Amino acid sequence: xxxxxxxxxxxxxxxxVCFPLGxxxxxxxxxxxxxxxxxxxxxxxAIAFIPIGAIVFGHIAAWQIKxxxxxxxxxxxxxxxxxxxxxxxxxxxxxxxNRPAGLHDESSAVASLRTLNISLKAYADGHPQQGFPAGxxxxxxxxxxxxxxAWWIDLVLAGGIKSGYRFTYIPRSSTGHGRSDSYGIFAxxxxxxxxxxxxxxxxxxxxxxxxxxxxxxxxxxxxxx
Numbered sequence: 001x002x003x004x005x006x007x008x009x010x011x012x013x014x015x016x017v018c019f020p021l022g023x024x025x026x027x028x029x030x031x032x033x034x035x036x037x038x039x040x041x042x043x044x045x046a047i048a049f050i051p052i053g054a055i056v057f058g059h060i061a062a063w064q065i066k067x068x069x070x071x072x073x074x075x076x077x078x079x080x081x082x083x084x085x086x087x088x089x090x091x092x093x094x095x096x097x098n099r100p101a102g103l104h105d106e107s108s109a110v111a112s113l114r115t116l117n118i119s120l121k122a123y124a125d126g127h128p129q130q131g132f133p134a135g136x137x138x139x140x141x142x143x144x145x146x147x148x149x150a151w152w153i154d155l156v157l158a159g160g161i162k163s164g165y166r167f168t169y170i171p172r173s174s175t176g177h178g179r180s181d182s183y184g185i186f187a188x189x190x191x192x193x194x195x196x197x198x199x200x201x202x203x204x205x206x207x208x209x210x211x212x213x214x215x216x217x218x219x220x221x222x223x224x225x
Contacts, residue, residue: 009065009076012058015050016083019090022047051087054080106199108163109187110224113203115153116167116185120205123151124180131180132171132205136160164190165201181205188216 058081065073119139124132126149133139139151140158156162160169165187171180187201192214201224202217203209210221 008057008061009073009080012054012061012080013076013083015054015057016080016087019047019050019054019083019087022050048091051084051091054084054087058084105164109165109201110209112157112162112165112167113185113187113201113209115157116169117203117205117207119151119153120183121207122149126151129179131173132183134171134180136167136169161190166190184219186216186218 058077061073061077062081065077116136116139120132123139124130127133133151136153136158139153140155157167160167166189168186168188170184170186172182172184173180174182182205184202184204187203189198189200192198198214200212200215200217201209202211202219202221204219209224210217210219211224212218212221
């Protein structure tokens with residue numbers, strides 16, 4: 001058996017297996033809710049080139065054994081090619097989930113803030129002793145007693161990250177007796193360096209949405225018109 005040929009075929013298989021392993025590691029790293037939008041671009045690029053490498057080395061190995069009777073290495077090379085092509089076929093799906101955030105994400109963030117303002121007011125009206133909820137998860141249908149209460153929001157928004165924005169909800173109590181009578185919500189880009197999502201947003205119990213470019217917005221920021 002040609003040792004050089006065997007190494008190329010085995011390398012093709014190893015790279016083919018590394019692609020799904022890379023996706024598994026990506027999904028299990030500290031990128032909450034949507035790892036495709038939060039992971040470093042160079043990490044995603046490295047994962048994308050893994051199946052391409054499997055195809056390249058698989059074809060080289062297959063070409064080298066074309067005129068040799070070496071069934072074991074041929075099977076290994078074919079396995080590497082199969083894994084490589086499957087990985088390449090999956091790349092459009094990965095690219096879709098990691099598509100650059102655009103202006104539509106800013107519009108979605110503003111729409112989400114408006115939804116939260118309406119839902120939080122409805123929750124406070126329905127819980128006069130508690131006031132505003134302790135967290136956004138309290139607004140989701142997963143823990144609400146009624147199937148679709150007036151304050152219901154979707155589970156994605158309740159998770160705190162949607163359309164490339166992270167929503168940070170902070171309830172406040174002016175009386176100090178436990179009842180939350182005010183709140184603040186910060187909507188910040190998951191990737192601040194993205195030129196298409198450079199604006200930060202803020203809103204509170206007044207329902208007014210404010211914005212600031214390139215840095216965190218607050219109650220003194222410019223009002224969104």
